[in-house]
Amino acid sequence: MTETKSDLVDLTPDRVHELDRKHVFHSWSAQGALNPMVITKAEGSYIWDQDGQRLLDFTSQLVFTNLGHQHPRIVSAIQEQAAYLCTVAPQHANAARSEAARLISTHTPGDLDKVFFTNGGADANEHAIRMARLHTGRIKVLSTYRSYHGGTHLAVNVTGDPRRWASDHGAAGTVHFFGPFLYRSQFHATTEAEECERALQHLANIIAMEGPQTIAAIMLEAIPGTAGIMVPPPGYLSGVRALCDQHGIVLIADEVMSGFGRSGRWFASELDGLVPDLLTFAKGVNSGYVPLGGVAISAEIAATFDERVYPGGLTYSGHPLACAAAVATIRTMEDDRVVEHAAALGDEVFAPGLAELARKHEWVGEVRGTGAFWAIELVKDKATREPLAPYGGTSPAVNSVVAECKKRGMLPFVNFNRVHLVPPLTTSALEVTEAIEILDEALTAAAG
The missing domain is CATH 3.90.1150.10 (Aspartate Aminotransferase, domain 1)
Structure with missing residues (x-):
């Protein structure tokens, strides 16, 4: 050549x-x-x-x-993949995507063993919400103030920081609540235990006032990132899990920023033993070398679409170059x-x-x-x-x-x-x- x-x-x-x-x-x-x-x-x-x-x-x-x-291993993986299969339509199986999905599934908590690939975090969150709404037949999504979930229309409405304001017309079926943040407590708490208990009671009150039967999902950053890296107090995430189980609400963990080792765990959900129903990821899955995101899906929600068509997709879902970078990233993280x-x-x-x-x-x-x-x-x-x-x-x-x-x-x-x-x-x-x-x-x- x-x-x-x-x-x-x-x-x-x-x-x-x-x-x-x-x-x-x-x-x-x-x-x-x-x-x-x-x-x-x-x-x-x-x-x-x-x-x-x-x-x-x-x-x-x-x-x-x-x-x-x-990183030489990721660069080489992209080069090697480009040499024999640069791109392929998402309806076809290919080695890079299959192996990337397998490797991701080995590290996600619980039974989140199916992966829907997206181009980044915002569309991962969009699709997770769509899956939750279709699975439950409900519309509302609850999320915290001081959060960020993406810049696309629904994801930015779920977002709880000021970047939402310019695009939020209050019509996306989204409701916000306060998460725990002891340094600037909304609950007049003086200890982590008080903050956890009062934040969970606040969320329980919001669920009751909104009507549990109307709520499809609660979406949480496992650790809020851009909003302030506020590590939840022990027991908070598991407490939210219990509220979701009580009311049949899907729990979505946004691990776009906190996932793939950032928190000192593969996923920050592990810090409180949380197994969400849907887990969204991007960023660290392949160190951002080629755009990639996705949704890890529980067995129960995946089964909803065994016979029912999932009405969503992306042209570049599971792009071979991006997935090859993910395989190299995850294997390097394991080996090193x-x-x-x-x-x-x-x-x-x-x-x-x-x-x-x-x-x-x-x-x-x-x-x-x-x-x-x-x-x-x-x-x-x-x-x-x-x-x-x-x-x-x-x-x-x-x-x-x-x-x-x-x-x-x-x-x-x-x-x-x-x-x-x-x-x-x-x-x-x-x-x-x-x-x-x-x-x-x-x-x-x-x-x-």
């Missing part, structure tokens, strides 16, 4: 930026205010920007590069004990390092997380807990913290008044320590 020159090799960073601003319409943004960073290279836990600066990527982009950038490594990072490096930041800095109100999934709540005052940026917005102080981090070589994930540290699960303990030290210096500089 004759070697060909890439059509992109001559594009300089300046030209890339120029073309982006002229032709690319960005998500969740006012277009005129954008000045996007150009990423020219990535490897492992690092990215390089247009100025040649190397940055520790503690965003995992949008919390999906769970095995880091340019990546989930165990993420758990150790959380227990031995993140938890003590961030606790020290909380003791040292007046702006740090709380740190919380598990595995490689951490949030730092920034406040103006520790006593009043007033956020350093408003709910749904930002502030010069938070922007300054981010700028100081980047200046020192670390890219954090930021949302409202929080800095999230969500690196690849393959990040070393030394790299995590370095990132925490950078954040320490950035907080000092920004506050000064």
